Amino acid sequence: MDLLVGHTQGKSNSQFEFYPYRYFAAEGFLPGFNFPRLPVRAFIPAGEGGEFISRPRSMALREFAPNNILYYEGSKFMVAKTKTPVGGIEGEYKRVSVCANCGYYHDGDFRDTCENCGAEIKPDIHGNVAKLTRVLPMETAIARRRERITCDEEERLKYGYNITTHFRYASQKRESAIIQAADGTPLFKLTYGATATIWRINRGLKKNREERGFKLNPTTGVWGDNKNPQTQQTPDSLHTEVNLMVDDTCNILVVEPLNVPVEDREAFIATLQYVLETAIQAVYKLEANELDSERLGEGKYLLFWEAAEGGAGVLSQLLEKPEAFRKIADAALDICHFKEAKDSCIQACYECLLSYRNQFDHALINRHIIKPWLDVLLESNVITQVKGLSRDEQYQKLLEQTDPNSNFERVVLQEIYLRGYKLPDAAQELIPEAKCKPDFIYREEAIAVFCDGSVHDSPDKRRQDQIERDNLRYETGYNIITLRHNEDWRAKLVILGSL
Numbered sequence: 001m002d003l004l005v006g007h008t009q010g011k012s013n014s015q016f017e018f019y020p021y022r023y024f025a026a027e028g029f030l031p032g033f034n035f036p037r038l039p040v041r042a043f044i045p046a047g048e049g050g051e052f053i054s055r056p057r058s059m060a061l062r063e064f065a066p067n068n069i070l071y072y073e074g075s076k077f078m079v080a081k082t083k084t085p086v087g088g089i090e091g092e093y094k095r096v097s098v099c100a101n102c103g104y105y106h107d108g109d110f111r112d113t114c115e116n117c118g119a120e121i122k123p124d125i126h127g128n129v130a131k132l133t134r135v136l137p138m139e140t141a142i143a144r145r146r147e148r149i150t151c152d153e154e155e156r157l158k159y160g161y162n163i164t165t166h167f168r169y170a171s172q173k174r175e176s177a178i179i180q181a182a183d184g185t186p187l188f189k190l191t192y193g194a195t196a197t198i199w200r201i202n203r204g205l206k207k208n209r210e211e212r213g214f215k216l217n218p219t220t221g222v223w224g225d226n227k228n229p230q231t232q233q234t235p236d237s238l239h240t241e242v243n244l245m246v247d248d249t250c251n252i253l254v255v256e257p258l259n260v261p262v263e264d265r266e267a268f269i270a271t272l273q274y275v276l277e278t279a280i281q282a283v284y285k286l287e288a289n290e291l292d293s294e295r296l297g298e299g300k301y302l303l304f305w306e307a308a309e310g311g312a313g314v315l316s317q318l319l320e321k322p323e324a325f326r327k328i329a330d331a332a333l334d335i336c337h338f339k340e341a342k343d344s345c346i347q348a349c350y351e352c353l354l355s356y357r358n359q360f361d362h363a364l365i366n367r368h369i370i371k372p373w374l375d376v377l378l379e380s381n382v383i384t385q386v387k388g389l390s391r392d393e394q395y396q397k398l399l400e401q402t403d404p405n406s407n408f409e410r411v412v413l414q415e416i417y418l419r420g421y422k423l424p425d426a427a428q429e430l431i432p433e434a435k436c437k438p439d440f441i442y443r444e445e446a447i448a449v450f451c452d453g454s455v456h457d458s459p460d461k462r463r464q465d466q467i468e469r470d471n472l473r474y475e476t477g478y479n480i481i482t483l484r485h486n487e488d489w490r491a492k493l494v495i496l497g498s499l
């Protein structure tokens, strides 16, 4: 009770880290949207009863991670447990597939291809698994006092955690544009997503990469000791490969650089990331903590997000105003001392592109390799709003619309795509007159394609399908093409070749 109302140690409510309204919102008793974005809490058994401390979610993913050491009022504590829900931990796990190429996030049934870029879902170049079965959204952590930390433990923690970042657009909330040089060379593709979601997954200690995720006792919520399981619990009672996850909602901008120079590719992309970040901050007068960025997947995509509460509303303007990137290039040339030379700055300095936050990239950042690119951006860029969708984009859109439970649909779509046939106009679109949802439709040609996977095998289902499709033909005049998974559907597909 004292903890809830904040009466401990005579502190008033406002100074108290444990904010009762936030607590009620976190537990679902009050709607959360009126309060500052909900942080993650950790319980520290200090003094009488204990104290809750809280951290913003992305920070909590490291600080409150299993077995991490917390320093609190001069004592050492170790994160020992996670709060377990009444229904048990099993129901909390999410199955997640992430794209190694672009970082896109999918949950639910595992996918074979990325909804965003169409790439195959497979482990990334660092060996991070793409399909995860035990991803646990982060809950309140519980710490216990640990006076002695062994050198071994310190050593393992020193390298930190292996954290990957992923994102997903909210449906119907994305816009794309391409920035071109004067000669028409595309420079980069922009995709803006309002109220998109960013996920971060903590996949375990960096030091023991070969051992993926964390170990968790599903009954007690106690994190297993990665190093020495015997001393804690019998290993078979532990869940292994448990990954921790936090999410945030914000406006994002995904930048896909095109025609990147082959030489110094990594340095070029890293420099581009910080040049764009610093220049956007300068042009739109944002604080450093209002706009943040990261390289995604295998470094081919840059993710920018408005980190401030509610968003700064800047990223959406970049697509709308054709002159936006000319201004950004101009500011970037100024920031990188190309307008007024600074001889003491060799590759980059703290006055231009370096900051404490990007220290891990300092060796890569080099203002000189980005100069020619900035000149092009300054002189001649034109924004072409992408009005109609390109073939690839249409393919991605259709992949997204397919029924997540039907892999056969995606196999058929991929075949259509690979053969270079005309792509359908829509997938899973309801035709109201017939109360029917064909898997794919071609509107102009009035063709409806049905892809029958194994769930359509039973005689009952087949009869029902037949009635539905006859009805569609009768009501709308659509031609019906039925492809069954266990027949030679590839031969049948030739019909679409003449569209």
Ligand SMILES: [Zn+2]
Residues within 6 Å of the ligand: 099, 100, 101, 102, 103, 104, 114, 115, 116, 117, 118, 119
């Ligand atoms: Zn992808």
Ligand SMILES: [Zn+2]
Residues within 6 Å of the ligand: 336, 337, 342, 345, 347, 348, 349, 350, 351, 352, 353
């Ligand atoms: Zn400098």
